[in-house]
Amino acid sequence: MAMKSKLNIVISGVGGQGIVTLARIIGEAAVKNDVKVLIAETHGLSQRGGSVEVHVRLGNVYAPLVPKGEADVLLSMELIETARNIDYLNTNGLVISSDVILRPPIPGVKIPKKDEIIKEFEKNNIRYYLVPTKELAEKIGNYQSENMILLGSLYKYSEINKFIDMDSIKDSIKTMRNPEINLKAFELGSNL
Amino acid sequence: MNRLNSILKKPNSKVLLMGNEAIARGFIEAGGGFAAAYPGTPSTEIVETLAEVASYLGIHVEWSVNEKVALESAYGASISNVRALAAMKHVGLNVAADALASIAYTGVRAGLVIVSAEDPSMWSSQNEQDNRYYGMLAYVPVIDPSDPQEAKDLTKLAFELSEKLSHPILMLPTTRVSHTRSNVILGNITPPRTKGSFIKENNRFGLVPANSRNLRDKLINKWSIIKDSFEEFEPYNRIENKEKDKIAIISSGSSYQYAREVNEEVGNYRLIKISTPYPLPKKFILKGLEDVKKVLVVEELEPVVENQLKEIINEEGLSVKVDGKSYVGYAGEMTLERARKAIREFLGLPINQTAYKKLDIKLPLRPPSFCPGCPHRGTFYALKRAVNSLMLKPIYSGDIGCYSLGINSPYDEQDIILEMGGSIGVANGLAHVSENQVPIAIIGDSTFYHAGIPGLINAVYNKSPILVLVLDNRTTAMTGEQPDPSSGITATGEETKIIDIAKVAEGIGIEKVIVFDPFNIKESTNMLKEALSYVVKERKPAVAIAKKACALNAVRIANKIHIEIPIYQVLENKCTACGICYNAFACPAIFVKDDKKAWIEPSLCTGCGVCAETCPYDAIKPIKVIDKRWDSVWQ
Numbered sequence: 001m002a003m004k005s006k007l008n009i010v011i012s013g014v015g016g017q018g019i020v021t022l023a024r025i026i027g028e029a030a031v032k033n034d035v036k037v038l039i040a041e042t043h044g045l046s047q048r049g050g051s052v053e054v055h056v057r058l059g060n061v062y063a064p065l066v067p068k069g070e071a072d073v074l075l076s077m078e079l080i081e082t083a084r085n086i087d088y089l090n091t092n093g094l095v096i097s098s099d100v101i102l103r104p105p106i107p108g109v110k111i112p113k114k115d116e117i118i119k120e121f122e123k124n125n126i127r128y129y130l131v132p133t134k135e136l137a138e139k140i141g142n143y144q145s146e147n148m149i150l151l152g153s154l155y156k157y158s159e160i161n162k163f164i165d166m167d168s169i170k171d172s173i174k175t176m177r178n179p180e181i182n183l184k185a186f187e188l189g190s191n192l
Numbered sequence: 193m194n195r196l197n198s199i200l201k202k203p204n205s206k207v208l209l210m211g212n213e214a215i216a217r218g219f220i221e222a223g224g225g226f227a228a229a230y231p232g233t234p235s236t237e238i239v240e241t242l243a244e245v246a247s248y249l250g251i252h253v254e255w256s257v258n259e260k261v262a263l264e265s266a267y268g269a270s271i272s273n274v275r276a277l278a279a280m281k282h283v284g285l286n287v288a289a290d291a292l293a294s295i296a297y298t299g300v301r302a303g304l305v306i307v308s309a310e311d312p313s314m315w316s317s318q319n320e321q322d323n324r325y326y327g328m329l330a331y332v333p334v335i336d337p338s339d340p341q342e343a344k345d346l347t348k349l350a351f352e353l354s355e356k357l358s359h360p361i362l363m364l365p366t367t368r369v370s371h372t373r374s375n376v377i378l379g380n381i382t383p384p385r386t387k388g389s390f391i392k393e394n395n396r397f398g399l400v401p402a403n404s405r406n407l408r409d410k411l412i413n414k415w416s417i418i419k420d421s422f423e424e425f426e427p428y429n430r431i432e433n434k435e436k437d438k439i440a441i442i443s444s445g446s447s448y449q450y451a452r453e454v455n456e457e458v459g460n461y462r463l464i465k466i467s468t469p470y471p472l473p474k475k476f477i478l479k480g481l482e483d484v485k486k487v488l489v490v491e492e493l494e495p496v497v498e499n500q501l502k503e504i505i506n507e508e509g510l511s512v513k514v515d516g517k518s519y520v521g522y523a524g525e526m527t528l529e530r531a532r533k534a535i536r537e538f539l540g541l542p543i544n545q546t547a548y549k550k551l552d553i554k555l556p557l558r559p560p561s562f563c564p565g566c567p568h569r570g571t572f573y574a575l576k577r578a579v580n581s582l583m584l585k586p587i588y589s590g591d592i593g594c595y596s597l598g599i600n601s602p603y604d605e606q607d608i609i610l611e612m613g614g615s616i617g618v619a620n621g622l623a624h625v626s627e628n629q630v631p632i633a634i635i636g637d638s639t640f641y642h643a644g645i646p647g648l649i650n651a652v653y654n655k656s657p658i659l660v661l662v663l664d665n666r667t668t669a670m671t672g673e674q675p676d677p678s679s680g681i682t683a684t685g686e687e688t689k690i691i692d693i694a695k696v697a698e699g700i701g702i703e704k705v706i707v708f709d710p711f712n713i714k715e716s717t718n719m720l721k722e723a724l725s726y727v728v729k730e731r732k733p734a735v736a737i738a739k740k741a742c743a744l745n746a747v748r749i750a751n752k753i754h755i756e757i758p759i760y761q762v763l764e765n766k767c768t769a770c771g772i773c774y775n776a777f778a779c780p781a782i783f784v785k786d787d788k789k790a791w792i793e794p795s796l797c798t799g800c801g802v803c804a805e806t807c808p809y810d811a812i813k814p815i816k817v818i819d820k821r822w823d824s825v826w827q
Contacts, residue, residue: 015560027208027373034206038339039373041210042315048597049780050560062449064372067528069548084555087548103783104558107602107775112553120551143795 006059013077018147028172040064095128145185152189211369212237214340218347223382226269228262231671232281233316234370235309243683259284270304273388303351312525322493334470336445428467437483443490450531472500489516564781565743565798574716591615593636613643638668638676665742697735704734758799766811
């Protein structure tokens with residue numbers, strides 16, 4: 001089978017969940033593999049607990065943004081944000097999402113239940129993996145490592161492993177603060 | 193990972209850099225010795241990166257008080273023969289425009305590059321003005337890189353060009369260049385020149401009318417030399433697929449990357465890539481248009497390249513049809529969908545709608561909000577109580593900063609937001625014409641220093657009955673906690689004087705100045721009532737200062753000096769599910785359980801304890817005894 005020439009990943013979540021760091025680790029690893037990478041971030045207001053999207057493109061790519069309907073993977077740190085960004089997925093796209101739901105701090109806000117969202121995935125024939133990131137992070141005693149758990153799952157379930165080797169990702173994680181815990185989190189996520 | 197490492201790596205290293213970091217590296221490669229900026233998304237990381245390496249390189253890097261001062265300072269360095277950079281966001285150039293418009297008259301000595309980061313789609317801005325027009329207005333050539341590699345390379349080139357032409361260069365990356373990370377190959381570092389001397393030449397640098405008239409004539413002549421220097425600009429201006437005739441696409445800045453990707457999809461037409469949107473190099477363009485009958489210009493915002501192209505074609509009497517905005521449109525940033533639709537329509541190709549999925553489920557919006565522990569939450573909460581208890585009709589004249597988020601529910605305390613420092617000037621006008629309404633200007637510390645002080649002087653001088661509420665969190669928070677004159681440290685971490693806002697207000701002549709702690713809701717409410725009553729009764733301006741550190745900084749300090757954050761919890765037996773803490777106070781760390789009782793997420797709580805004050809049932813308590821040093825991290 002011919003190798004895919006490019007991979008489009010949209011990463012979503014809530015400001016402060018470590019999404020920019022997650023994307024940066026992928027980027028560092030891509031550079032080590034001499035693979036072209038584009039990571040588009042939107043800073044500013046989104047840092048303050050709002051919805052955040054980061055677009056990551058690998059391979060034969062020029063434009064930094066992924067169009068609607070063309071993401072191979074939707075990687076998400078929060079389930080409401082996963083649902084919000086489903087329109088980025090291509091028809092055969094894959095969802096890899098944390099099962100965490102965070103209530104937006106809006107007076108009287110109504111939020112969907114986990115089951116309702118999952119039912120919608122199934123109704124729409126969406127391929128998905130839910131990762132209990134919070135539970136797993138608590139298990140290794142660091143709730144700030146949820147992003148690395150999710151990165152592990154991305155490596156396991158998606159075709160990113162055809163662009164980037166695992167050692168490069170681990171080398172990038174080693175440059176983070178708390179490398180041991182973050183490596184442990186990555187391994188936990190990739191061995192689910 | 194470490195920014196410092198990547199930015200200083202050896203020539204030919206392949207690294208991942210954000211566009212803004214790449215510009216910083218370009219400055220270092222050019223041997224720049226002076227950099228100044230006022231923070232503003234998406235430009236902030238340029239000088240932030242340089243500040244981190246300033247002492248290592250021995251260069252001067254500063255957060256200036258505003259963009260005008262940043263540009264004037266960079267100009268001062270340049271005319272003393274030190275290569276200098278001034279960085280700002282696009283609307284910052286409005287503030288610096290007064291300087292810019294005259295700098296072209298005097299020209300510069302060492303290279304002077306002004307980086308103004310554009311924000312099409314207004315991801316964090318109040319407008320999406322196209323600053324290429326400033327190039328036209330001020331006779332300053334414009335360069336717009338299309339990706340991080342070009343951002344680095346063109347920064348270096350811009351310094352060389354600026355110096356060769358003795359003229360400032362305006363560089364305009366957009367959000368998708370400044371905030372895109374990509375592979376960058378590093379070049380050689382030139383040792384910085386950090387000291388120079390100013391050689392007097394007052395018929396050039398003293399813009400009295402007699403000199404200016406002379407310099408204006410010189411500038412017009414110089415412009416033709418500048419134009420010529422853009423003719424040879426390979427590979428940043430280039431013609432791709434030159435063997436193809438009849439049809440061409442011209443694209444400039446970050447739009448080029450979208451146009452290129454779509455061009456590969458539709459079969460590689462001739463693509464003219466431009467990095468010099470103003471002045472558009474005429475001979476190069478004419479070469480690109482050989483054997484071409486129709487052209488599509490793919491550019492963001494205004495038809496700057498398109499109009500110049502039409503002018504060139506008109507002057508040469510060519511029969512080439514030019515299209516651009518009629519296919520591409522004006523508003524918002526470029527996307528692949530938009531470039532695809534424009535290019536396919538122009539070529540007469542069918543537009544295939546990409547299929548995508550949509551869930552049948554109602555999702556709540558998630559606008560950005562004040563962080564847990566943000567002192568602004570307490571200030572807005574207390575202000576509303578003060579206004580209500582005095583039964584006033586307030587007009588909340590807002591400003592630019594994190595506190596702009598006070599526009600959202602449940603606060604609804606930003607009725608007007610215009611531009612940096614605008615809160616006080618607008619309140620001044622409101623005060624003199626409104627009847628029975630009380631204008632309250634709400635402004636942060638950094639914005640106060642930036643452009644608030646003249647407005648305050650005006651309010652005293654013109655006897656405007658307004659309350660000016662300064663939210664002093666000791667930092668420029670919105671852009672990522674850059675130090676400002678309230679912080680006591682400079683961009684490079686050196687200790688410096690704190691410019692005390694209360695003293696500034698007193699010095700200006702404000703007779704009623706109060707300073708309160710927004711973590712103490714009761715005291716804050718009472719003090720705000722006192723200040724508001726004064727404004728209403730005395731018909732004079734008053735200043736109220738809410739003084740408390742940004743929660744992000746406070747938590748950072750606590751972690752650094754190992755102070756445990758005193759996390760709060762809700763006592764199940766006391767909570768009555770009234771909802772005040774999660775609906776009226778609305779801290780993102782407070783969640784609602786199925787029984788409507790409150791629950792505090794320990795991983796989000798920053799221990800500010802203000803929710804405990806707002807709880808009428810005394811149901812919120814710290815989990816452990818609070819460290820004695822806790823208050824000190826919030827000063």
